[in-house]
Amino acid sequence: MSPIYLDNQATTPMAPEVFDAMLPWLRDNFGNPHSPHVLGRKAAAAVEVAREQVAALLPDNGRLIFTASATEAINLAFGAVRGMASQGRDQIAVIDTEHAAVRDTALWYGKQGFDTVLLPVDGEGLVVLEELEACLSEKTALVGAMLVNNEIGVIQPVEQIAEMAHRAGALMLCDAVQGFGRINIPQQADLIALSAHKIYGPKGIGALWVRNGIDLPPLIHGGGQEQGVRSGTLSPALCVGLGTAARICAERREEDLAHIAALADEARSLFGDWTVNGSPDRRYAGNLNLRRDGLDVGRLMSDVRGVAFSAGSACASGSGRPSHVLAALGLEPGQIKSSIRLGFGRYNTAQDVQQAARLINQAAENQLS
Template sequence: MIYLDYQATTPLAPEARAAMLPWLDRFGNPHSPHRPGREAAAAVELARDQVSVALGQQGGRLVFTSGATEAANWALSAAIRGSRRKIVTLATEHACILDTADGLAAQGAECVILPVDAAGMVDLDAAADAIDDRTALVAALLVNNEIGVVQPIAALAELAHRAGAHFFCDAVQGFGRVAIPLQSCDMIAISAHKIFGPKGIGALWLRNDSVIAPFIHGGGQQYGLRSGTLSPMLCAGFGAAAALAAERFDTDNRHVEALQAAALALLGSDWTVNGSLAARYRGNLNLRRDGIDSSRLISEVREVAFSAGSACASGSGRPSHVLRALGLSDAEARSSIRLGFGRYTTEDEIRRAAYLINEAATRQTEWA
């Protein structure tokens, strides 16, 4: 099987697996005062340091969570305060942002959804008009999970701060892949399984002066903000994966640039890239070809694992809200596929996958 769905999840790095394995047998509670507990706590704090360094380590607090969805829910819910009850976000955001904003709107908050252009980029003039002294939070993806477009986070954050609002960045698809403008953000969500770490753990990074209400109450762990017993095994895997991502940052990026160039050349001119090709993470190619059905294509090309978009929305039957926001029709959205590749993908795999996908797509168009 050729795996080309790196935006949904990544393979577990051998280094992360090696860091996790000892903690299958070492069962100490990292919040206990005895030796096994202290050893577990040391592993957790090492992991916290490794993830913080990979982020850029410009101060702040890193709170481990069950994943980025929890971190995003927490950040948005905690942002509403006093007379500031407005959230501004983008039409192409992940469901964990848009659905949380909808939930808060049902409780009386105001939610403004900013449009994007045909390249998937936010309209900064529209953002400036929408962000005012009632705004509590501006939330935006650094790298879009469906189309790979990189948004101007620093510019959006400046607009937010000028209005006295906080800025939350969903950096799940960007962490370890592109530079994160840490100095511009008040809160950042990241996830381990997108950077070759384990599933079930993520983090919310908070600027030192960020005031946020506790999300889970109980034992007062993690600065009193998120109670509950942490898993040293998951933390260790996350830390090792983050350290490796920082170490391999340039190497991994050169690799995906080469893979993207190869994929575009091999797939050919029948395919159109959705979203900006310039302002984009190179390991994400969202493409469409007239006359094909992406769901049928995925089922026919059994040797290749790829997708039609977000894994979170698969099976819904609805056209991608991200592609619709770019101005694509339902038919164009349904004729689009997402190819995600990275560290462990080879050029031979890209070559084979392109051949199989083109062969199946041609059969579809010939028999249409």
């Protein structure tokens, strides 16, 4: 019997409509979208339809570049700082609680001669805007801020951050992976990264939206496909999958939001003995990060095999590193080790939440008794 799946920040199950849309491009329509013959043109047309479906959820003054992941999209976006360094702009500022795709990339640029600043957050996980203001100068090239934090669900004031960055003459990069298709996308951002498998689409494809006028050096060299910055043959099936997933998110947005909010309310009522990590109000309802002091979450996850949940980011879980996000909130190591993340999605039910809460709470009581 499959466990109850409550880890929708790590990945989401593929929507049936997405699978059906992708299947012909996996089985029958095998043309290379970069070939000039009829099969190639048919595949290229499908790619462009998908591009339009994704772009419909983004600002209208930019272009969309398909990538293999949001991590690749973020690495591609960081390339914008290379040209700015020659103009004396060699500072990169990102929020300390950013996903490793942004945070570690910024730190890598710090080893290449850039001045990398990790901006602090308050006890609720929100960026300290005064610290950002004090950091910005004519040397700032790029400011990075997540829309929705992947570990604690906090929604950052991205529009305000972008305005502050622009006043300093800097670009603003937004990792929108956990918010795309679910909440409003910041219109002021200059670079926006997203991923298909977080919105009930396939793994192996993401995208970067780039505001008009921003030049990016190629990240992958070769045949010059995908607007000359990301060489390699595109997969029409994956592009169609992302496009279809984005279209369905747009069509079901209000229904999905109401459903997930109801699940979150149910969960909060059932985990009354737990403390919410991060802002209780400025958050995406589908992400609930909780702690119960004294718990060993590693043992808890082993004891609760009937529920698929997380102790934090799936991307960092194998590293053995404690959560940098929870540490930035000021939590002690013991509190970090007693925290779990529950992620609710489109296909979860109230019964899922009730059964999961019963199993987790029972195991927690057994451990603490």
